[in-house]
Amino acid sequence: MTPASPSASPVPLLAVEGLTVLLPVEGVQRAVLRDVSLQIRPGEAVGLVGESGSGKSMTARAIDRLLPRGAQVAGQIRFQGSEVGALAGAQLRSYRNRVAMIFQDPRAHVNPVRRIGDFMTEALRTNLGVRAEEARQRAVDMLSQVGIEDGQRRLRQYPHELSGGMLQRVRIAAALLTEPALLLADEPTTALDVTTQAEVMAILDELRREYGLAMLFITHDLELAAAICDRTAVMYAGQIVEVRKSELLHTDPLHPYTAALAAARPDIAQKSRRLRAIPGRPLSAFEAPAGECAFAPRCPHAEPACQAALPELVELDGGLSRCIRVAELRGQLEATHA
Amino acid sequence: MLLASLLVASFVIFGALYLAPGNPISALSGGRALPASSLRVLEQRYHLNQPFLAQYWYWLENALHGNFGISITLQENVSAVIGARMWTTGGLVLYAALIILVVGIGSGIIAALRPGLADTSVLVSTAVSAAVPSFVAAIVLILMFSVKLGWFPALGNGTSFISNVRHFTLPAIALAVSSLAIVARVTRAAVREEADREHVQTAISRGIPARQMVRRHILRNAAIPITTVSGITIASLIAVAAVVETAFSLNGLGAYLVQAAASKDLAVVQGISLVLVAAFVLINAVVDVLYAVLDPRVTLGSRAQ
Amino acid sequence: MSAAIGVSARRARSAARGGAVGLLRGTGNPGLVSAAVIAVAVALAVIGPLLAPYNPDLPNLSLAWVGPAGGHLLGFDFEGRDVLSRLLAGAQSSMLGPLAVVAGAMALGTVVAIVAAWRQGAADTVISAGLDILFAFPGLLLAVLAAAIFGAGLTSATVALAIAYMPYVARVMRGAALKERGQPYVAALEVQGVPATSICLKHIVPNMLPLIVAQATIMFGWAMVDLAAISFLGLGVQPPAPNWGVMISENQPGILQGYPLPALTAGLCIVSVVIAFNVLGERLFEQAQAARR
Numbered sequence: 001m002t003p004a005s006p007s008a009s010p011v012p013l014l015a016v017e018g019l020t021v022l023l024p025v026e027g028v029q030r031a032v033l034r035d036v037s038l039q040i041r042p043g044e045a046v047g048l049v050g051e052s053g054s055g056k057s058m059t060a061r062a063i064d065r066l067l068p069r070g071a072q073v074a075g076q077i078r079f080q081g082s083e084v085g086a087l088a089g090a091q092l093r094s095y096r097n098r099v100a101m102i103f104q105d106p107r108a109h110v111n112p113v114r115r116i117g118d119f120m121t122e123a124l125r126t127n128l129g130v131r132a133e134e135a136r137q138r139a140v141d142m143l144s145q146v147g148i149e150d151g152q153r154r155l156r157q158y159p160h161e162l163s164g165g166m167l168q169r170v171r172i173a174a175a176l177l178t179e180p181a182l183l184l185a186d187e188p189t190t191a192l193d194v195t196t197q198a199e200v201m202a203i204l205d206e207l208r209r210e211y212g213l214a215m216l217f218i219t220h221d222l223e224l225a226a227a228i229c230d231r232t233a234v235m236y237a238g239q240i241v242e243v244r245k246s247e248l249l250h251t252d253p254l255h256p257y258t259a260a261l262a263a264a265r266p267d268i269a270q271k272s273r274r275l276r277a278i279p280g281r282p283l284s285a286f287e288a289p290a291g292e293c294a295f296a297p298r299c300p301h302a303e304p305a306c307q308a309a310l311p312e313l314v315e316l317d318g319g320l321s322r323c324i325r326v327a328e329l330r331g332q333l334e335a336t337h338a
Numbered sequence: 339m340l341l342a343s344l345l346v347a348s349f350v351i352f353g354a355l356y357l358a359p360g361n362p363i364s365a366l367s368g369g370r371a372l373p374a375s376s377l378r379v380l381e382q383r384y385h386l387n388q389p390f391l392a393q394y395w396y397w398l399e400n401a402l403h404g405n406f407g408i409s410i411t412l413q414e415n416v417s418a419v420i421g422a423r424m425w426t427t428g429g430l431v432l433y434a435a436l437i438i439l440v441v442g443i444g445s446g447i448i449a450a451l452r453p454g455l456a457d458t459s460v461l462v463s464t465a466v467s468a469a470v471p472s473f474v475a476a477i478v479l480i481l482m483f484s485v486k487l488g489w490f491p492a493l494g495n496g497t498s499f500i501s502n503v504r505h506f507t508l509p510a511i512a513l514a515v516s517s518l519a520i521v522a523r524v525t526r527a528a529v530r531e532e533a534d535r536e537h538v539q540t541a542i543s544r545g546i547p548a549r550q551m552v553r554r555h556i557l558r559n560a561a562i563p564i565t566t567v568s569g570i571t572i573a574s575l576i577a578v579a580a581v582v583e584t585a586f587s588l589n590g591l592g593a594y595l596v597q598a599a600a601s602k603d604l605a606v607v608q609g610i611s612l613v614l615v616a617a618f619v620l621i622n623a624v625v626d627v628l629y630a631v632l633d634p635r636v637t638l639g640s641r642a643q
Numbered sequence: 644m645s646a647a648i649g650v651s652a653r654r655a656r657s658a659a660r661g662g663a664v665g666l667l668r669g670t671g672n673p674g675l676v677s678a679a680v681i682a683v684a685v686a687l688a689v690i691g692p693l694l695a696p697y698n699p700d701l702p703n704l705s706l707a708w709v710g711p712a713g714g715h716l717l718g719f720d721f722e723g724r725d726v727l728s729r730l731l732a733g734a735q736s737s738m739l740g741p742l743a744v745v746a747g748a749m750a751l752g753t754v755v756a757i758v759a760a761w762r763q764g765a766a767d768t769v770i771s772a773g774l775d776i777l778f779a780f781p782g783l784l785l786a787v788l789a790a791a792i793f794g795a796g797l798t799s800a801t802v803a804l805a806i807a808y809m810p811y812v813a814r815v816m817r818g819a820a821l822k823e824r825g826q827p828y829v830a831a832l833e834v835q836g837v838p839a840t841s842i843c844l845k846h847i848v849p850n851m852l853p854l855i856v857a858q859a860t861i862m863f864g865w866a867m868v869d870l871a872a873i874s875f876l877g878l879g880v881q882p883p884a885p886n887w888g889v890m891i892s893e894n895q896p897g898i899l900q901g902y903p904l905p906a907l908t909a910g911l912c913i914v915s916v917v918i919a920f921n922v923l924g925e926r927l928f929e930q931a932q933a934a935r936r
Contacts, residue, residue, distance in 0.1 A: 064543050096545030108536040111555055112635060113562075122554075123544040158634045178544070342772075343779035350780075351788070469917035471868040473875045473888075474910035477895060481903050492899060516868070577781035581872045585895070596876045599791035607791040611784060619779055 011081075012039040013214050014063065014182055019075035021055075021062055029072060030286035032058050034238045036075075037313070040182065045208060045215040047225030047246065049261070050235035051282040056218045059235070060184045063216070064101050065092070079182070097127055100175035101184040105191045106167035110159045117155030120174045128178065142173040146203050165196030169203060176207060183208070183215045190219070201228060222249065222261050234258050237294035238285025244319035254321035256299045256329065293324070301329055347615045351608050352394050416609040420591065424613075426495060427579050427590035429502065433510035434517075434579075435572045442518045443564060446525025450533065451552065460522060468519030472578050476512040476585035483508060493587040509586045513579060517571045524567040528560035535559070562633050569625030573618050674926040680919035687731060688738035695728035699885050708902040720905040721894050722883075730912055733885035737913070740797055740879070741866035747805030748866075749859050752812025753851075757843050759813070760820030771817075774810040782807035782869050790878035797870075800879045804869055812858060819854050823847045853931035861924030864917045871913050887913050 021033040033055045040046050050056045061067050063077055065084065077084040079095065087095050103109045110119055120142075121135035130138070140151035146169040148154055159167060168188060175183060185204065189197040205228045208215050219225050225232045226246040234242040234249075234257060242255040253259045260278045280298040288294035292307035299306070306324060313320045316327070323329065449460035470478075484492035490508045532538065533556050541551050580592025587593075591610055598606035630636050687694070696714060703723035710718040717726035759770040782804050789803035790796070823829065824847070832842050848855075873879035874888030882889050890909035898906055 066539055066543055093545035093547065096543060101540075101543045103536065103540065105536070109540040111537040111541075111559065113559055113633060114554075122541075122546060126547065126550060127545050160635050174544075343776045346776045347779050465922060466914075466918060469864065469868075469914050469921050471872055471913065471917075473872060473891060474914060477891060477898050477903075477906050477910060481898050481907070485899060485901070485903075574781055577783040578872070580783065580787065581876060584876055595787055596878065599787045600795060600877055602791060602794075604791060607788065611788055614781075614784060615779060618781060622779075 011041075012078075013042045013044075013080060014038075014040040014216075015076070015078045016059070016063065017076045017078075019059070019062055019073070019077065021058055021067065021074075022072040023058075023068060024070040025286070030284075032238055032285050033062065034285050034288075036235075036238070036240055038233060038240065038243075040214050040216060042181065042214055043212045044231070045217060045229040047229035047232035048216055048218045048235060049220065049222050049225050049232055051220055051261075053237075053282050053284040054235040055238040055285055056235050057186050058238075060101065060186050060216060060218055064096070064099060064184055066101070093127055097123065097178040098180050099182045099184065100178065100180040101186065102168070102171050102175050102188050104187040106164055106171050107159065109171065110167060112159050114158075115155065116157050116159065116162070116170060119159075120155065120170065120177060123174070123178050138177060139173070142177055143170070145176075145207065146170075146173045147199070148173070163196075165192050165200065168192060168196075168200055172200070172203060172207070176211065176213075179211075181214060183213050184218075185215060186218045187220070189224075204228065221265075222258070223265065226250065234261070237283040237288040239294065239322065240313065240320070241295065241322040242320060243313075248319070252317075252330065254316060254319050254326050254330070255295075255323045256301050257295045260298075260300075293322070301325060341619075344616060344619045347619070348398055348612055349394065351611045351615070352398070416606050419594065419606070420609060420613060423589055423591045423594055426588055427576075427583065427592055430506055430509055430513065430579055430582065430588065430590060431572070431575050433503075433506050434513035434575055437510055437514040438517050438521055438571060438575075439568060441514070442521030443525050443568070445518075446522040446564075447529055447557070449522070449526045450529035457526075460526065464519035464522045467515050470515055472512050472516060472581050473585045475515040476509070476582060479508045479512055480586075495588055505588075509582045509588060512585070513575055513582045516578075517575065521564075521568055521571055525560070525564050528563040529556060532556045532560045562629065565628050565632060566625060569621060569628065573621040573625075576614050576617050576621075671926065673922050677919040677923035680915060681923065684734065684738060684916045684919070687734035689735075691731040691734040695725075695731045697725040697728045699724060699728040699732040700883060702883075708897060708900070710902070710904065717908055718902075718904050720890065721897055726905045726908060729885045729890060730887070730908060733887050733890060733909070734912075736797065736880050736884065737867070737871065737887040738916075740801055740870040741863050743801045744804045744808065744866040744870065745859050745862050747802070748808035748812050748862060749855065751805065752809045753816050753848070753855065755809070756813045756816030757820050757847065760817050760824050761839060761843060763821075763824075770813075774813050777807070777810040780807055782865075783872065786869070786873050787876075787878060790873075795878040795881060797874075797880050800870060800873045804866060804873075808862060808866070812862070815854070815858055816851065819851050820847060823850055853927065853934055857924055857927035857931045860920055860927055864920035864924060867913065867917050867920070 016036060016038040019033055019036040020031065022029040023032050024030075036055070036059055038046070038048075038059070048056045048059060058067070062073060063079075063084070065087075067073065073085060079099065082095075084095065110116075117136060117139060120139040121130075121132065124130040124135040124138065125132060136155060139155060143149075143151035143154060148166065148169055154162070154170070162170065168191075172188070188204070189200050192200060201224070204215075204217075207213070208228075215229075217225055217229050222232070222234075226249055229246050232244060232246045232249050233240050234244075234255065236257050242253065242258050244252075244254055244258075249258060250262050253262065257278075263276050264278060266275060278298055283294055289307075291310055293299070293302075293311050296302040296306040303325065311322045311324045313322050314326070316330075445460045445464075449457045480492050483489045491505050492508070495502065495505055538551065538555050541555050546555075577592075579590060580596050582588075583590040583593035584596055591613065595607060595610040595614070598604075598610070692699070701724060703719075706719045706723035707721055708719060709715075709723075712718065715725050715727065717730070720726050720729060755770060755774075759767045785807045786800045786803040789799040793799040828846070829842060832846065833839075870879055871886075871888030871891075874886050875892045877892065880886040880889050882893055887909045891906050891913075894902075894905035894909070897903060
């Protein structure tokens with residue numbers, strides 16, 4: 001795999017357009033994603049930030065075709081030009097080798113009755129026909145890449161003998177073994193303690209650059225996303241409300257929600273009298289009223305016009321925003337602390 | 339732990355002698371009047387003049403050597419009778435166990451992996467079969483397959499191996515019927531639960547083909563609760579076999595136990611009870627071992643119920 | 644703190660107020676049908692003998708095995724007695740036996756479970772070990788043993804089964820009791836100096852009520868099957884007393900000779916009532932589990 005610079009090819013690796021997903025909730029089909037559009041170029045890291053219920057996990061699952069039974073999908077997902085929804089059988093499996101996904105809780109996602117070696121080499125042996133010996137060797141090499149030495153011994157161990165952080169590193173190594181082009185990381189560090197978090201983030205970042213991986217990094221932590229992603233998308237109530245270059249997200253956000261998210265995070269360097277929370281609670285897509293801005297009820301800058309019609313995504317300064325007042329509010333949305 | 343159970347069980351079985359109304363002599367003789375010489379023999383053999391624990395020890399020691407005393411009713415060595423009949427009961431339980439495993443687990447897996455008609459029909463039939471006691475199943479089976487259709491003989495043991503199988507088929511089915519239900523249900527629940535687990539999602543996301551995933555991830559993991567419930571169910575067959583043997587006039591241990599209980603032949607009752615409880619404990623021990631083998635997270639002896 | 648106590652009290656009260664109707668409503672159609680069947684069986688248990696059109700105990704060998712005729716809807720059994728009347732009269736012993744078993748096992752098991760869960764520590768370990776040992780005795784075996792020692796009969800069989808079922812009850816109840824024990828309202832009450840028995844009786848038990856009812860219902864089905872089996876073996880209710888299990892064994896020869904009706908109808912009675920208890924019990928169980936979350 002050769003490292004590719006993000007701006008080299010204009011053709012997106014992954015193009016999501018107008019993705020709308022409905023899930024059966026107590027017998028009724030309810031929207032969890034509304035008209036989500038997203039592009040990831042080869043080798044690019046894109047962050048996807050939102051609170052619980054915003055639909056960020058669902059987006060990743062839709063991309064990997066891991067939606068629960070009964071889900072209805074509308075819209076397009078194109079990977080290297082082909083429509084993902086139309087794939088089946090061997091083609092679908094081959095797609096799954098080129099797109100890898102790692103999840104939040106490593107322990108729940110690894111089969112507890114099989115050894116680590118079995119887990120890591122399974123995809124290689126089954127799908128790519130690699131011989132067991134060679135597969136194990138590759139696994140050991142990859143393990144040392146994620147910072148786990150004595151890989152031979154680790155391969156023989158069972159998942160319950162490893163700590164959460166180590167297990168997550170094993171997961172990452174396993175994901176990279178099939179040499180994917182895109183990595184979907186769904187809150188990979190949320191279940192880990194802070195020190196391990198930093199280690200895993202460092203590994204992810206380093207490997208991504210080394211292998212030229214594109215990555216969709218999902219998190220609820222705005223700063224975390226900004227740390228390793230080139231661009232960040234912010235989701236609210238099943239919609240994308242802002243897409244922005246990560247470094248500009250704090251200094252020049254294009255949506256009141258982003259600003260509020262950033263402001264709500266306490267700054268360790270400053271003293272605050274109160275924690276600034278966003279009033280109200282985050283909505284899921286199906287709870288949001290249809291013809292208006294979903295964030296309006298909680299927005300400090302809301303006006304009657306905001307609830308008159310559903311705002312479209314407009315382009316501004318290289319980013320996207322779903323706020324109709326963005327042009328006038330720009331500059332006033334900078335994250336401030338009390 | 340299981341060994342302790344066995345020990346306590348043997349203690350209770352022996353101690354039952356003293357719980358009986360009247361003195362041990364009358365219990366042993368079943369209330370019959372015996373000539374003085376026989377009484378002296380009884381006293382000697384059961385060490386009735388010695389303290390209780392000593393008696394228990396003698397009895398246990400004898401039992402471990404295969405000597406269970408004499409049956410009052412049959413005037414034979416109890417152990418000889420047990421030895422003769424053990425194969426009948428053993429064969430019956432084995433046959434029934436086979437049916438339970440194949441049909442029970444099989445239908446559970448099918449119901450779990452193919453929702454819809456297959457699932458519903460398994461659910462309904464297990465609900466019914468769970469409620470059918472073995473002896474009711476017995477008479478229905480006799481009625482349908484023996485009397486009306488004449489496919490299988492109704493009563494008694496067979497003479498050769500093949501004829502044994504023919505004779506044991508209906509009893510084995512009767513024995514298996516009510517246990518089938520719970521094995522099928524637990525299998526279905528276990529497979530469904532495993533299919534929804536996150537590590538299966540991971541396997542899907544890595545493009546593992548469906549058939550392999552079912553085998554290596556779903557079934558392999560579901561095997562743990564399935565084995566446990568199968569083991570417990572088969573162990574419980576040992577007791578219910580008595581009912582089926584009686585219904586089909588098979589000369590197994592269970593039928594003999596019932597007859598001995600009815601005629602208060604205590605030595606026989608004690609002997610057979612000990613053997614049955616030992617078998618029960620043995621099967622549970624095997625299940626424990628299997629459980630530890632299947633699930634690397636557990637250590638032996640810590641099987642959570 | 645009083646809020647925490649209020650929560651427990653409110654849960655218990657709403658369980659009591661909702662009561663039978665509330666529980667039943669949540670079990671769906673199969674649950675309601677089962678409850679109806681059970682109600683009929685219970686009614687028969689009480690007034691069955693009075694409803695019997697003919698004398699269930701009077702043998703008349705000249706009428707043995709005669710099929711349905713005249714006013715005798717189900718014909719005659721092997722001793723020439725009216726089958727329908729015997730079924731109706733038999734409901735009593737067939738239902739009362741399991742009732743006694745369930746009452747005994749539930750009472751014993753729940754008390755043991757609560758004691759183990761409350762005291763925890765050494766008492767819990769000892770009790771759990773004791774229960775583990777009891778598990779080694781299949782119910783049927785214990786009943787046979789009891790019959791051998793104390794003589795055949797409904798009493799010895801009932802007591803033996805109650806003892807054999809007790810560990811199953813205790814295990815389920817212990818889990819639930821441990822969970823209740825860990826709730827904040829219990830700690831709140833303890834701190835206030837409320838005596839342990841009072842907490843157990845007034846708070847823990849009422850909050851476990853749905854589970855207790857569900858367990859008792861399912862257990863009734865088991866007890867019925869086991870007791871019928873024991874009576875079938877001749878070690879429970881003794882002939883010529885009417886009892887569904889006894890009727891099956893008495894009339895079994897009829898099957899081979901072409902007169903299946905007496906044995907079959909008795910079997911049908913047992914199966915229908917057991918199915919009803921199983922279905923209702925399972926649904927109540929699901930409800931109880933759902934309520935705990």
